[in-house]
Amino acid sequence: MTVQVFLLTLVFALPLGLPVALGSNSRLLPIRLFCRAFVWVFRGTPLLLQLFFFFYMLPIWFGFAMDPLPTAVITFVLNYSAYLAEIYRGGINSIDRGQYEAASCLGLSRWQTMFGIILPQTVSRILPAVANEMITLVKDTSLVYVIGVAELMKASRGAVNRDTDPTAYLVAALIYLLFTFILTKVADRVEKRFSRHEARRQ
């Protein structure tokens, strides 16, 4: 369950952050306000509270209930896309204005400039920050036990209570560490791939 929440959040939040980031920079005021408000709300309240909100408040107010797992995934996706959007936006804004000017002089459209010139350059810059978020995400998945999703922490607590032996916590810690270790390696690989052009002069 831990892995499932993590992977689903990753798959949906990574791309979803991008439109939010672009929207926060939009020249159209309604889009900009909407995206900034979204980021403000989801970064400005605790993830735990958001979980409670989606799990307990929605059914009370709107009369429909979801299973714990989809609720957890939706909450995580919204929360993480808000954080990622800000990382993306920072990366986009860090690109030199000259790159936009050069692209515009060559007749490239806004879209071509963003996806062909600007975004590929931001990848290597934002990757360490994104990897950070992903590691936080691994550990944040432990929060979902509050709405009854069976994840690693819950399972280890069950084991500790059952055997009256806290070794299970140690096992849990090792599993988290292994998980983040793999994640770090993957991030390194991607970072190398996207910064190969930064080779120094031979």
Added chain:
Amino acid sequence: MAAILEMQNIVKEFGRLRALDKVSLHVEQGETVAIIGPSGSGKSTLLRSVNRLEKITSGEIRINGELMVSSPSGKAEYVSERQVRRLCSSTGMIFQHFHLFPHMTCLGNITYAPMKVKKQSQAQAEETAHRLLELVGLADKADNWPSQLSGGQQQRVAIARGLAMEPELMLFDEPTSALDPEITGEVLAVMKTLAARRMTMLVVTHEMGFAREVADRVIFMADGRIIEQGTPEQIFENPQTERLQNFLRSTLSAQKNQ
């Protein structure tokens, strides 16, 4: 001869500062025009107005006879975004700091826009790119990253990138100002080749030697106005205004001391 660029009464204001004060400029096909003047004289702003990197406050600009911006009510009104982009794409620009795309090889830098904007095939774009790299003397650098090149080499790749879009007018914004003095020559040599091939060029420069040797016409700007213009002989041998005389005295003695 046909005018490639016609600028009429261009005014550009940055807040209260008037960077361009009713400047008018015509550039004919095949002409090399050098713009000189002290920093802050508005010469870069004038150049950047040509392809709308700076939006003018009022005035009229035609490229190839086609209207890009006019001011019927006293305020600049541009034609549609599409039209402006089409007109601007008949100009190419070379920047002081090159602005190559760092995540693409030299070849990628040169082929990207022809493939995306002109819908050329990759083979076609690469063939042109190799020919242009040869022209600027960097045939062996096609697969290098920009970060592996010297400033002079990067600027030559930028020139090739600009030429790949087959512009009718090349704009150079202080193309050698960011380079070490000993390698400005290689960039100037490429520009001379282009001038000899009758490429139409508008060059903002501090290189008095280049202006004197290569330009058909030299324009001296100060305080957002064109103070004097004429052939290189008229400007350098027989300056009429005191502003130009002072400017020439100070720059030429400074360049001699280098």
